[in-house]
């Protein structure tokens with residue numbers, strides 16, 4: 049077991065990462081400050097719940113907690129105001145009070161949605177993240193919680209930190225291969241923005257990562273969590289540095305919204321977006337080889353780097369205008385300078401972005 053601290057003053061918390069952690073979940077809830085005999089609302093989805101919810105509930109009840117559960121349909125479409133309201137209804141009917149807490153058992157969809165419930169139920173109750181996907185090494189850390197609006201990703205949300213992240217790597221064994229690949233996009237993102245050596249390590253160990261080899265995966269997730277924790281510790285509310293975690297997301301979020309949530313998985317859309325950012329970089333004077341190197345890393349992880357022909361450039365550009373970094377008619381891009389270093393570039397010309405999205409389509413893609 050290893051602990052990585054997210055240092056945020058009185059909102060600091062540990063990421064507990066390792067094997068067999070769910071057996072000790074009641075003790076960890078105690079450490080997180082949830083009083084024994086209080087009610088815990090466990091939110092999960094209908095793929096994760098059959099695998100892990102009964103075991104988790106039994107351990108929590110053995111530890112003296114009352115457990116209420118709410119199971120949402122798996123997939124991005126559940127990150128909606130409708131599903132948010134349904135979870136709230138469960139919380140109210142179960143009589144959750146200010147000593148209660150919400151536990152998110154699942155991937156980023158469950159974590160973002162349940163976190164937004166925790167942030168807003170009675171103006172905020174306790175929250176614990178129990179990530180079960182590779183991608184959720186990113187989503188469970190840092191306190192961005194949200195649901196989507198049909199026009200734009202994560203548009204309705206809050207910054208609300210969990211009291212703890214309990215990352216039991218044993219749960220990853222049941223992940224479908226497509227979600228393994230999608231999660232690896234955010235893993236390599238952490239290397240691409242801040243750690244050159246780690247980015248190359250991911251490419252070199254791609255086969256082990258894709259086959260969920262425990263040592264390689266454990267190392268990659270610890271490194272990814274540590275990089276994320278450092279950035280969040282520096283800039284919790286994205287006044288500056290934290291924006292670098294958005295590499296690939298300006299285009300990626302637009303692809304998700306235009307395609308319909310769930311058509312492309314988040315990591316897939318972000319992978320195409322990271323290829324796009326490297327094309328923007330080339331147009332701003334960085335070497336073309338940076339694009340080729342980025343693509344070689346993404347394709348080693350079997351991630352997409354091109355956009356299907358049916359996506360309209362106009363639609364993508366329009367969706368981008370809803371990006372949270374879009375200010376006064378100017379689009380901000382996180383642009384790679386080299387592998388392991390990026391710049392935040394405000395006011396990238398629309399004509400440049402149009403060309404890049406067109407180029408992403410041109411390659412022709414099986415996706």
Ligand SMILES: NC(=O)c1ccc[n+]([C@@H]2O[C@H](COP(=O)([O-])OP(=O)(O)OC[C@H]3O[C@@H](n4cnc5c(N)ncnc54)[C@H](O)[C@@H]3O)[C@@H](O)[C@H]2O)c1
Pocket residue numbers: 093094095096099122123124127154155156157158159160180181182183184186187188189190191192193202219220221222223224227230231234313314315
């Ligand atoms: N808050 C943040 O900082 C942040 C960061 C990155 C991504 N996100 C968000 O996270 C979401 C994507 O997260 P995700 O990829 O984890 O999606 P997800 O929660 O939909 O999980 C992916 C799929 O895997 C299934 N699954 C989860 N764990 C499983 C397991 N252990 N075994 C078998 N199946 C399992 C789920 O049922 C789902 O079908 C997006 O909405 C994205 O916007 C948020």
Ligand SMILES: O=C(O)C(=O)C[C@@H](O)[C@H](O)[C@H](O)COP(=O)(O)O
Pocket residue numbers: 186190192201202234286290291293294297372
């Ligand atoms: O934590 C962050 O900050 C990130 O940007 C991490 C991203 O991977 C994540 O997808 C996040 O939800 C995007 O944030 P948003 O503010 O652009 O919605």
Ligand SMILES: [Zn+2]
Pocket residue numbers: 186234297314318
């Ligand atoms: Zn992301």
